[in-house]
Amino acid sequence: MSHASFADPKSALVDLLATALKAVAPDAAGNVITLERPKQTQHGDFSCNVAMQLAKTLRAKPRDIAQKLLAALPASPLIDKTEIAGAGFINLFLTSAFKQSIVAHILAARENFGKSVASARRKIQVEFVSANPTGPLHVGHGRGAAYGACLANVLAATGHEVEREFYINDAGRQMDILALSVWLRYLEARGSAVAFPADGYRGEYVRDIARALDAAEGKSGARFQRAFPTAAPAEGEDADAALDTLIARAKATLGDNWRALHQFALDAMLADQRDDLARFGVTYDRWFSEQSLHDGGAHGTDSAVARAMAVLQRNGHLYEKDGARWFRSTTFGDEKDRVVCRENGQYTYFASDIAYHLDKIERGYDQLIDVWGADHHGYIARVKGAITAMGADAKKLTVTLVQFAVLYRGTEKVAMGKRAGEFVSLRELRDEVGNDATRFFYVLRKSDQHLDFDMELAKSRTNENPVYYIQYAHARVCSVFEACDTSVAEVAAANLSPLESEAELELLQKLAEYPEIVQSAARDLAPHLIAFYLKDLAALFHSYYNGTRFLVDELPVRHARLALAGAVRQVLANGLALLGVSAPEKM
Numbered sequence: 164m165s166h167a168s169f170a171d172p173k174s175a176l177v178d179l180l181a182t183a184l185k186a187v188a189p190d191a192a193g194n195v196i197t198l199e200r201p202k203q204t205q206h207g208d209f210s211c212n213v214a215m216q217l218a219k220t221l222r223a224k225p226r227d228i229a230q231k232l233l234a235a236l237p238a239s240p241l242i243d244k245t246e247i248a249g250a251g252f253i254n255l256f257l258t259s260a261f262k263q264s265i266v267a268h269i270l271a272a273r274e275n276f277g278k279s280v281a282s283a284r285r286k287i288q289v290e291f292v293s294a295n296p297t298g299p300l301h302v303g304h305g306r307g308a309a310y311g312a313c314l315a316n317v318l319a320a321t322g323h324e325v326e327r328e329f330y331i332n333d334a335g336r337q338m339d340i341l342a343l344s345v346w347l348r349y350l351e352a353r354g355s356a357v358a359f360p361a362d363g364y365r366g367e368y369v370r371d372i373a374r375a376l377d378a379a380e381g382k383s384g385a386r387f388q389r390a391f392p393t394a395a396p397a398e399g400e401d402a403d404a405a406l407d408t409l410i411a412r413a414k415a416t417l418g419d420n421w422r423a424l425h426q427f428a429l430d431a432m433l434a435d436q437r438d439d440l441a442r443f444g445v446t447y448d449r450w451f452s453e454q455s456l457h458d459g460g461a462h463g464t465d466s467a468v469a470r471a472m473a474v475l476q477r478n479g480h481l482y483e484k485d486g487a488r489w490f491r492s493t494t495f496g497d498e499k500d501r502v503v504c505r506e507n508g509q510y511t512y513f514a515s516d517i518a519y520h521l522d523k524i525e526r527g528y529d530q531l532i533d534v535w536g537a538d539h540h541g542y543i544a545r546v547k548g549a550i551t552a553m554g555a556d557a558k559k560l561t562v563t564l565v566q567f568a569v570l571y572r573g574t575e576k577v578a579m580g581k582r583a584g585e586f587v588s589l590r591e592l593r594d595e596v597g598n599d600a601t602r603f604f605y606v607l608r609k610s611d612q613h614l615d616f617d618m619e620l621a622k623s624r625t626n627e628n629p630v631y632y633i634q635y636a637h638a639r640v641c642s643v644f645e646a647c648d649t650s651v652a653e654v655a656a657a658n659l660s661p662l663e664s665e666a667e668l669e670l671l672q673k674l675a676e677y678p679e680i681v682q683s684a685a686r687d688l689a690p691h692l693i694a695f696y697l698k699d700l701a702a703l704f705h706s707y708y709n710g711t712r713f714l715v716d717e718l719p720v721r722h723a724r725l726a727l728a729g730a731v732r733q734v735l736a737n738g739l740a741l742l743g744v745s746a747p748e749k750m
Contacts, residue, residue, distance in 0.1 A: 172241055173198050173679060174181050176209055177256055179242075183235040184213065187228070198255075200676065207246070207254035208672060210505045214251040224250025250639045262671035263659035268657045268659025268675060269730040277681045277737050283324030288523060289315045291534035292440070293330040294434040297341045298586075299368055300439050302616065303536070303567035305589040309605035309743070311534045311564050312445045313690035316741045321685040326448045326528075328520065333429050334454040335512060339410045340364060341427040341432070343601070346413060348373035349387060357391060362406050366586075372431045379427070386420045398564065420508055439590050443598060444743040457510070468510050471518040471553065472503060482554040490517075517549040524555045532688065537564045537611060563688050566615045597623040602743045603630035607694050626705075626750075629698050633735060634747055636701035636708075640732035641748040643713050644725065651729040657722035667727060673700050681741070690742065697738045704731045 177196050185192040194217065199207040213344040214229035221228060229247045236245065243258040249505070269276045291311025294304045311327070319325045332338075344364040347357045359365070375481070380387060391413070413531055414421045440446070456467040465473070472488070475481045480491045486506035493500050503514040523531050535542070569576060570587055593601050600621040607629060608614050626632050646649065662671065676694065684692040713728070715721050736746040 171678065172257060172261065173209065173594065174677065175239070175241055179237055179239055180211060180213065182237055183232045186235040187231045188217065188221055191220055195539065200679075201254070204669065204672070206248060208257045208262075208276070210248075210252070211253040211255070211256045211533045214253060214285075218251070221612060229253050232308060232343075251466050257672075257675075259663060259668060262668055263662050264676065265671055265675045266659055266726050266730040269733050270651060270726065273733060274737060274740070276733060277677050278320045279322050279678065279682065284322055284324065285529040286324045286326075286527065287318055287530045287532060288326045288328055288329055288526075288528045289532045289534065290328045290523075291315075292445075293502075294436065295332045295337050296429055296436060297337050297364060298366055298432070298672060299438055300589040301697060302570045302589055302592050303588045305443070305592065305601060305615065306568040306605045306610075307534050307536065307565045308440060308443060308445045308589070309602050309608045310563075310690065313602075313606050313693075313742050314532070314534070314563075314688055316743070317681060317690050319692070320741060323685075328449045328451055329421055331445045331450055332434065333452055333453075333516065334457055336407075336410075338425060340406065340422070341369075342407075343413050343429045344369045345372045345376065346387065346417070346424055346469075347391070349376050350391060353388060355391070357740045360406055360409055362402050367699070368432075368435070372428055375431060376424075376427055387417070387424065389416050389572075391416065397454045407723075424749050439588075439730075443589065443593060444602065451519070453515050453519070456515050456522070466494055466518075467522055468514050468518040471714065472514060474521070474553045475517070475549070475598075478552055478554065490545075490552070491544045492548050495544065495551055497545040497548055501545055505621060513545065513549075514669045516546060517553075520546060520550055521553055521555070524559065525549065529559070531560045533560065533562045534610075535562055535564055538567045540564060561688070564611045566611055566613050568616045568619065570616045572618065592616075592618075597745045599634070600628070600630050603694060606690050609689060609691050629694070631750075632705075633697045633701040633739065634745070635750050636704045637732055637735045637739070637746045638748055638750040639704070639708055640735075641722070641730045643728050647714055647721070647725060649722075649725055651726075651732075654722040654726040654729065657721050657726045658719055661720045661723040662727055666703075666710065667724075670700075670703050670707055670727060671702055672729065674730055674734055677738070693738050693741055697742075700731065700734065700738075704728075 176198060180196050181192065184194065184196065192568060196211060201210045203206055214232060215225040217223075217228055218225045226247055228261055229251045232253065233247070236242075241257055241261050243256045245256065246254045248254050278627055291310055291314075292300070292304055292308045294300055300308070304481065315325045315327050340362070343360075347363065348370050350357050352370075353358075353552050363369075376387070386577050417424060424705055437450075438540050459466050464632055472481065476491060480494070482491065483489075487502050488504040489500045490503050491500055501513050502511050503517070504510050520531070543562045546562075547560055551555040562742050570592070589601075596604075596618055604616060604621050606612070620628055621630075622628075626635075636648065662668070677700075680696045682689050711724065713724050715723060715724075732746075739746045
């Protein structure tokens with residue numbers, strides 16, 4: 164049996180079936196053969212429907228084709244028996260010896276079990292979270308952070324070069340509103356009576372930044388200690404226009420000091436977000452500034468945004484209307500054309516996004532993965548359309564959508580609005596339920612599915628709490644080795660033939676599936692598959708533990724069972740590591 168077959172029995176079986184197919188129907192030898200794991204163990208370890216797929220081409224009954232394929236199937240130490248089921252399914256049963264061998268393979272590979280070398284290594288960028296730096300990260304952002312970080316881990320585990328990036332939205336109106344809000348709270352702290360705008364950012368974090376500004380400026384604070392020229396909104400002026408008027412007055416009042424205020428507020432929020440994410444186990448290779456896209460290059464060259472717009476103009480995809488410049492987004496499947504430059508000469512957020520994606524493509528990635536909130540679904544067509552319009556390959560961009568998690572305290576839904584300050588921050592959630600539960604619960608569902616975050620369940624130490632249940636399985640194995648006064652190294656070379664009970668063979672089969680699960684999670688951009696797998700593996704082990712004695716007199720049996728337990732512990736630890744969750748030895 165080849166070493167590769169230990170790690171990838173599925174591929175080995177596909178090769179065997181391909182050999183049989185070539186002998187039975189040479190003209191059909193190019194057909195793709197796929198294997199599936201049957202839901203019921205009595206249907207084998209793998210099932211194949213190739214006979215039914217070829218029935219029309221070969222003009223034969225599927226069962227007859229299946230019989231011929233099995234007759235031509237090369238002998239293999241992997242296969243215990245085969246059978247034809249239903250209309251022509253080929254069911255394959257692996258030998259006990261193969262299933263037992265997976266234990267030694269796991270114990271030898273250790274933390275590398277489940278990792279692989281990609282046949283076509285790709286350079287992949289995963290951009291995720293990218294929250295506006297106008298307030299602390301909230302529980303909605305946390306789901307995107309957990310998903311993006313886990314996805315990057317899974318892609319790296321399958322042999323790809325992965326770079327993690329955070330896009331800083333540090334240009335535009337929202338940052339101006341934050342700077343204004345901080346300045347007004349600063350003036351309040353200095354004793355000035357200020358009418359705070361209804362649409363300013365009202366969270367306590369704004370007062371914290373203002374106090375930090377006061378401390379940094381010292382006693383004088385002369386450059387920011389200016390009388391704020393308030394005035395009643397003009398007749399008919401809406402709230403947004405009134406806020407823009409206040410921002411314009413603040414800029415005029417502070418002059419050159421406005422930029423220093425703006426930068427102080429930005430730096431404070433970025434420092435908070437970096438710290439919050441790092442403590443959540445989420446780190447980045449690059450923090451990319453949106454503002455840098457608007458800044459001119461060296462030697463007076465155009466900004467990245469201006470350069471991207473020039474490419475679109477040159478390719479005939481921009482036009483003028485009502486004093487603004489528009490991108491012909493409808494040409495590429497969008498519901499309407501989009502403004503990229505307003506009549507006042509200011510670029511839109513969309514223009515920044517176009518330039519940002521051009522910059523990404525020019526960096527030479529093979530694949531771009533953007534993790535967006537589900538409310539940005541309509542944005543996909545226009546961004547991909549802009550990439551195509553600039554002459555690049557839009558197929559390089561994959562957008563995965565993440566539904567914001569909804570947090571409940573009892574039956575009461577918690578509000579999420581930043582400006583009013585009525586939200587639960589990611590930091591508060593982590594402090595209350597812990598990093599492990601937060602990370603795991605966030606990836607327990609497919610990313611684009613709705614998620615109600617049950618805080619009480621996440622904090623519970625019961626079998627109903629999935630992360631506790633999995634971690635407890637890991638800790639249980641540790642306690643078994645401690646009780647037996649044995650180490651994994653002492654049983655790594657154990658004779659595994661005593662592992663013949665139904666529970667043991669089922670555990671062995673589940674362990675062998677782990678590399679396939681990691682591959683599937685990477686292929687489908689679906690780290691929740693690993694969470695599901697770990698729950699199933701933990702359930703099988705708890706059941707086995709409850710019905711099995713490890714400290715038995717027969718040393719071969721004891722060592723074989725301990726080796727199996729050690730393999731379970733290793734796979735649990737490996738899977739939890741991909742999800743950013745710890746594997747405690749005691750609970």
